[in-house]
Amino acid sequence: MKLKLIIAALFLSVNVFAQNDKETLKTIYSQSLTNGKAYQWLDHLSNQIGGRLSGSVNAEKAVQYTKTELQKLGLDKVWLQEVMVPKWERGEKEIGYFTTLGKQVNVNICALGGSVATPNNGLKAKVVEVKSFEELAKLGTSVKGKIVFFNGAMNPELIHTFEAYGGCSKQRYAGAYEAGKLGALGVIVRSLNLRQDNLPHTGSMGYLDLPNNQRIPSAAISTNDANALSAALKTDKNLEFYFKQNCKQFDDVLSYNVIGEITGSQFPNEYMVVGGHLDSWDLGDGSHDDGAGVVQSIDVLRLLKESGIKPKRTIRVVLFMNEENGLRGGKKYAEEAKRKNENHVFALESDSGGFTPRGFSFDCSEANLNKVLSWEPLFKPYLIHYFEKGYSGADIGPLKNDNIVLAGLRPDSQRYFDHHHAANDTFDAVNKRELELGAATMTSLIYLFDKYGTSNISDIKEIKN
Amino acid sequence: MKLKLIIAALFLSVNVFAQNDKETLKTIYSQSLTNGKAYQWLDHLSNQIGGRLSGSVNAEKAVQYTKTELQKLGLDKVWLQEVMVPKWERGEKEIGYFTTLGKQVNVNICALGGSVATPNNGLKAKVVEVKSFEELAKLGTSVKGKIVFFNGAMNPELIHTFEAYGGCSKQRYAGAYEAGKLGALGVIVRSLNLRQDNLPHTGSMGYLDLPNNQRIPSAAISTNDANALSAALKTDKNLEFYFKQNCKQFDDVLSYNVIGEITGSQFPNEYMVVGGHLDSWDLGDGSHDDGAGVVQSIDVLRLLKESGIKPKRTIRVVLFMNEENGLRGGKKYAEEAKRKNENHVFALESDSGGFTPRGFSFDCSEANLNKVLSWEPLFKPYLIHYFEKGYSGADIGPLKNDNIVLAGLRPDSQRYFDHHHAANDTFDAVNKRELELGAATMTSLIYLFDKYGTSNISDIKEIKN
Numbered sequence: 001m002k003l004k005l006i007i008a009a010l011f012l013s014v015n016v017f018a019q020n021d022k023e024t025l026k027t028i029y030s031q032s033l034t035n036g037k038a039y040q041w042l043d044h045l046s047n048q049i050g051g052r053l054s055g056s057v058n059a060e061k062a063v064q065y066t067k068t069e070l071q072k073l074g075l076d077k078v079w080l081q082e083v084m085v086p087k088w089e090r091g092e093k094e095i096g097y098f099t100t101l102g103k104q105v106n107v108n109i110c111a112l113g114g115s116v117a118t119p120n121n122g123l124k125a126k127v128v129e130v131k132s133f134e135e136l137a138k139l140g141t142s143v144k145g146k147i148v149f150f151n152g153a154m155n156p157e158l159i160h161t162f163e164a165y166g167g168c169s170k171q172r173y174a175g176a177y178e179a180g181k182l183g184a185l186g187v188i189v190r191s192l193n194l195r196q197d198n199l200p201h202t203g204s205m206g207y208l209d210l211p212n213n214q215r216i217p218s219a220a221i222s223t224n225d226a227n228a229l230s231a232a233l234k235t236d237k238n239l240e241f242y243f244k245q246n247c248k249q250f251d252d253v254l255s256y257n258v259i260g261e262i263t264g265s266q267f268p269n270e271y272m273v274v275g276g277h278l279d280s281w282d283l284g285d286g287s288h289d290d291g292a293g294v295v296q297s298i299d300v301l302r303l304l305k306e307s308g309i310k311p312k313r314t315i316r317v318v319l320f321m322n323e324e325n326g327l328r329g330g331k332k333y334a335e336e337a338k339r340k341n342e343n344h345v346f347a348l349e350s351d352s353g354g355f356t357p358r359g360f361s362f363d364c365s366e367a368n369l370n371k372v373l374s375w376e377p378l379f380k381p382y383l384i385h386y387f388e389k390g391y392s393g394a395d396i397g398p399l400k401n402d403n404i405v406l407a408g409l410r411p412d413s414q415r416y417f418d419h420h421h422a423a424n425d426t427f428d429a430v431n432k433r434e435l436e437l438g439a440a441t442m443t444s445l446i447y448l449f450d451k452y453g454t455s456n457i458s459d460i461k462e463i464k465n
Numbered sequence: 466m467k468l469k470l471i472i473a474a475l476f477l478s479v480n481v482f483a484q485n486d487k488e489t490l491k492t493i494y495s496q497s498l499t500n501g502k503a504y505q506w507l508d509h510l511s512n513q514i515g516g517r518l519s520g521s522v523n524a525e526k527a528v529q530y531t532k533t534e535l536q537k538l539g540l541d542k543v544w545l546q547e548v549m550v551p552k553w554e555r556g557e558k559e560i561g562y563f564t565t566l567g568k569q570v571n572v573n574i575c576a577l578g579g580s581v582a583t584p585n586n587g588l589k590a591k592v593v594e595v596k597s598f599e600e601l602a603k604l605g606t607s608v609k610g611k612i613v614f615f616n617g618a619m620n621p622e623l624i625h626t627f628e629a630y631g632g633c634s635k636q637r638y639a640g641a642y643e644a645g646k647l648g649a650l651g652v653i654v655r656s657l658n659l660r661q662d663n664l665p666h667t668g669s670m671g672y673l674d675l676p677n678n679q680r681i682p683s684a685a686i687s688t689n690d691a692n693a694l695s696a697a698l699k700t701d702k703n704l705e706f707y708f709k710q711n712c713k714q715f716d717d718v719l720s721y722n723v724i725g726e727i728t729g730s731q732f733p734n735e736y737m738v739v740g741g742h743l744d745s746w747d748l749g750d751g752s753h754d755d756g757a758g759v760v761q762s763i764d765v766l767r768l769l770k771e772s773g774i775k776p777k778r779t780i781r782v783v784l785f786m787n788e789e790n791g792l793r794g795g796k797k798y799a800e801e802a803k804r805k806n807e808n809h810v811f812a813l814e815s816d817s818g819g820f821t822p823r824g825f826s827f828d829c830s831e832a833n834l835n836k837v838l839s840w841e842p843l844f845k846p847y848l849i850h851y852f853e854k855g856y857s858g859a860d861i862g863p864l865k866n867d868n869i870v871l872a873g874l875r876p877d878s879q880r881y882f883d884h885h886h887a888a889n890d891t892f893d894a895v896n897k898r899e900l901e902l903g904a905a906t907m908t909s910l911i912y913l914f915d916k917y918g919t920s921n922i923s924d925i926k927e928i929k930n
Contacts, residue, residue, distance in 0.1 A: 033621045156498045156898070159847055194898060356821075356877050358848065382624055383823065385850035412821050412877060414898045433621070433659060433879045 032440035046427035055087025070260035080256040091246040107225035122244030144183035176218035273347040277323035284425030292354025320395040334398030349393025355411035359386025497905035511750040511892035520552025535725035545721040556711040572690035587709030609648035641683035738812040742788035749890030757819025785860040799863035814858025820876035824851025
């Protein structure tokens with residue numbers, strides 16, 4: 001084919017595509033909003049199975065359930081990928097209170113994931129409040145024999161609530177590590193919640209290389225109780241705090257990533273991944289974190305089929321195990337992809353809740369981003385405006401290389417941390433339409449990327465042939 | 466001043482302003498998110514007062530409460546504007562069921578606002594289902610002696626849920642009027658709700674010029690019950706529906722718009738209005754509709770003061786009475802403005818719920834819209850992307866003329882009709898941050914309009930002087 005003809009063909013395709021793409025996105029959104037399956041899958045995952053902590057019976061039920069549902073979709077391939085995961089159990093409901101000026105004030109606490117238990121009868125000690133690791137470092141070994149109370153609050157001025165979360169999640173993860181090194185007896189951490197309420201929010205913590213005798217119990221306290229404790233400490237430095245938890249870490253157990261694929265019709269060796277994580281914390285039923293991402297990702301493949309789209313590239317849904325306390329599923333998937341020399345060109349994760357989608361953040365080269373930005377007008381009728389460089393998702397992170405486009409769905413984040421890792425992360429907090437709009441938005445991006453790729457090398461080759 | 470100098474001065478101001486505006490918006494948003502009052506006012510309005518139907522004791526309590534709160538803000542002027550409003554009472558909780566194949570199925574219904582009662586012992590009749598006025602017209606007088614069941618559903622494919630609402634709100638408002646003319650005995654209307662649930666949603670209906678003997682009772686039925694009734698009708702055409710309601714219309718009573726103002730420092734005779742409506746339906750506590758708009762509007766004036774902004778124009782907060790079933794407050798305000806020859810240059814209404822703000826729709830000339838669009842980049846850091854021509858708000862509508870800019874806050878609308886006019890329009894459904902982001906977004910627009918106007922005539926005059 002002569003160059004002029006190629007250019008003419010390209011020009012023609014662009015125009016034809018433009019109209020097709022508008023119609024295709026309309027079909028995808030209409031299918032999702034009138035015939036979506038995400039909400040009913042989430043209902044089962046949340047209400048019939050419930051919280052799905054790695055290594056738990058529920059996590060295995062979720063593996064079997066989603067595998068069966070993927071099989072029902074008539075995909076080209078569905079399989080389980082083995083992965084060893086940590087197993088930690090909360091045990092009995094935790095108890096916490098403080099005594100001040102002859103009065104006992106009960107507080108709402110929960111063990112942080114990965115924490116050791118308190119002694120059988122609980123732990124009682126004086127409290128030192130800090131708001132940062134810098135403050136803790138200044139106190140040094142004077143915290144010995146005490147409970148360190150990390151009371152750093154999420155910054156309400158940040159519009160992106162994930163930034164506020166990032167700003168103080170370190171005290172949850174490493175609080176016990178830093179305080180344990182200094183000889184503290186225990187750690188209480190203000191819940192990572194922008195709202196004032198009575199719910200403690202769990203989440204992972206780690207002891208890293210600390211020897212066993214420095215591994216101290218660590219718990220989250222609700223924002224209301226954190227304020228009450230802080231206020232009480234102002235008038236009574238000798239206040240004592242008591243808490244009791246009998247959580248336990250077991251040996252690693254076998255679990256699975258659940259994977260399904262539509263094999264590409266033209267470039268079967270170019271892989272595109274869409275996923276969320278199947279495990280959740282144990283306090284709620286993990287509807288937003290990340291039941292929503294799981295069911296949206298499954299529905300992406302179903303919506304492609306229902307909308308009559310036959311992908312050129314291989315589209316895989318990956319339901320990752322163990323994002324919350326180990327990321328073993330994400331690491332395992334990337335490891336196997338590398339071992340098999342699979343060419344992953346794109347990965348999209350939904351792990352920011354099932355709220356109204358606002359757009360995507362992209363972790364990729366400038367050239368790839370510019371290509372993606374050219375699709376922005378197609379999304380405007382669906383009120384999808386946000387296309388920015390940024391973080392994609394924890395599970396797909398290990399796939400990162402110079403060529404891949406990593407993307408994260410960005411739903412409205414204002415309510416997310418009201419529910420995150422807490423007992424109110426439940427099905428009733430998810431709105432059906434918001435969830436479905438997210439699934440349609442993800443499907444649309446997958447459709448466009450499959451069709452146009454980014455570098456266009458494959459597509460130009462295709463036209464030449 | 467010479468022309469060149471004027472241009473130079475303008476150019477300089479634009480640059481200086483740009484930096485100032487960015488900083489000012491940052492201050493406004495930070496103030497709202499860390500020190501906002503909207504949420505605590507809403508708590509009082511919703512939980513201490515409750516539903517505020519026009520002419521009710523609660524509506525009058527809301528008038529007094531908001532007047533007092535406005536006075537506490539140290540505004541230049543606070544007053545009540547008299548307005549006569551309709552008074553309708555629901556009476557006892559409504560009862561509804563249908564009998565089919567020897568079985569009684571209870572349903573969730575509520576009288577529509579303005580409806581007459583059923584006879585004391587209720588009303589029982591056969592049912593005819595229609596989905597539009599066209600279907601009803603075809604049936605003609607064959608509906609005589611029957612209950613007409615309007616089962617048109619909101620279209621889930623529309624992304625803007627208000628469009629879906631507009632698509633079938635006529636059956637609620639005029640269903641009894643049209644069916645009454647044909648001799649039907651009563652009307653049951655599918656609730657205007659995109660969700661499947663058990664809540665009936667009320668709302669206004671009208672008999673217009675119908676003589677009293679054709680005024681038939683009209684009630685809303687929940688979406689679940691509408692589906693059940695429709696399914697039952699498919700197998701049993703002789704099904705009978707029973708309902709009982711003893712609502713009543715009283716004579717008009719005296720009520721008030723609540724108004725406060727900051728008098729403009731340079732153009733006191735140019736008025737800018739920000740408002741919402743103080744009345745609500747009676748089933749819930751009217752937190753989203755329109756407690757949210759009320760408290761956001763009040764906070765606009767407080768946030769201006771707290772952010773150190775001294776408006777050049779007069780900024781009025783107007784809390785309109787009787788939007789829901791008469792619009793008397795909105796009409797009265799416009800009437801008085803006209804009578805006093807007050808030059809209203811701008812009006813902004815928040816009456817679409819207290820959800821995350823997405824932007825504004827504008828009802829104004831193209832020239833004015835283009836001016837407003839130039840401010841769009843200032844809003845981007847706050848994820849405010851939506852600036853389109855469109856509907857503003859019912860209460861400010863009567864102010865419309867060729868020169869005024871009418872604007873409506875556009876929050877995320879996906880959840881709005883889950884709560885609209887139903888028993889779950891309650892305080893717990895409003896998220897504090899979402900409400901505060903709305904108040905800050907409104908304040909920012911008011912700040913920019915006050916500063917730059919639209920035609921710039923006043924501002925250029927100012928520079929010349």
